[in-house]
Amino acid sequence: MPIAILILLLLLYAAVRRVPVFDAFREGAARAIPLLKTILPTLAVFSAAMSLFRAGGAFDLLSSFLSPAANALGVDSALLPLILVRPVSGSAAIAALSDLFTQYGPDSRIGYTASVLLGSSETVFYTLALYFGSVGIKKTRFAVPAALLSLLTSVVTGLLFSSLFFSP
Amino acid sequence: MDPVILFLLLAGIGVSLFSGNADGVLTALQNGASDAVQTVLRISGAYLLWMGLLNIAEKAGLIRALSRLLSPVLSLLFPKAGGAREAIALNLAANMLGMGNAATPYGLSAMRLLSETNPRPGVATDEMCVLLVLNASCLELFPATLVGLRASFGSARPAAVVLPTFLSSLSATLVAVILCLVFTRPCRSRS
Structure with a gap:
């Protein structure tokens, strides 16, 4: 179990460096609380909207339009909501991923591919707005096309590597 | 949104x-x-655990160690970063270790430092664009919260996605680095 070894090494290293392990853990874990508090409302909006979108039949309609294109590219149409919301909002992507985990299970092909897709890309539009917004940048030059090309790469390679590494 | x-x-x-x-x-x-x-409720356990462990890693100096390892690559990508170089290194190192929350303050302070020396306010400099593109494509050495999320949904092999995630984010980052070098090189040889 590589994670067990990773945690063991981390704790040993921290002990050698005389890090106050207990206090450091508590301090870090305490920072999770405001984070979870901000995630919940966003997650609630997106989960409610996506649940309605699916239950009412709108998702079936949309995927009947998109699935020929998606199938031609080898993408399961169940992954489309995740791929579409990932660059916009991290919480929405978590909502989409949890939805897939509940429907198909985290160890299914879809759950596995969805994990890789979420893990290997970033909330590109949010990052753009936050970083450039913070210093009042209006002209973004090559940042947007380069960021979008790298996002596209992460989707393509995410699909590729998850089909290479997936074993049921 | x-x-x-x-x-x-x-x-x-x-x-x-x-x-x-x-x-x-x-x-x-x-x-x-x-x-x-x-x-x-499911993810809160994973978040508490991993943010606790990652804070131990930060206190033990892992972000600093990684940011020192990155510095040769960074001087190639950010030749004119000046005083912002340290914040940039810390931002990218924290991102690679899956500490997005630790990464953002470093990233924003790097942007502020870069903005102070910007000759044309409102227009992004090369350095700003490269920082943004790298943040938008970040290499993921260990996606801690993703692994935690999978475990909380009862995955038998939560860490099975670490390697494909690493390889896929590596490809995206390589594309980002190449694009940055292509876009910034011509301007530099002229100046």
């Missing part, structure tokens, strides 16, 4: 009405909101 949410809600209600499923609208909305509570 508004266009996305409005599209989902309006299309959701519209299609429900057309298919004579109007009664299901409220149930679907409420089920979704309850799912959000379930999801937060």
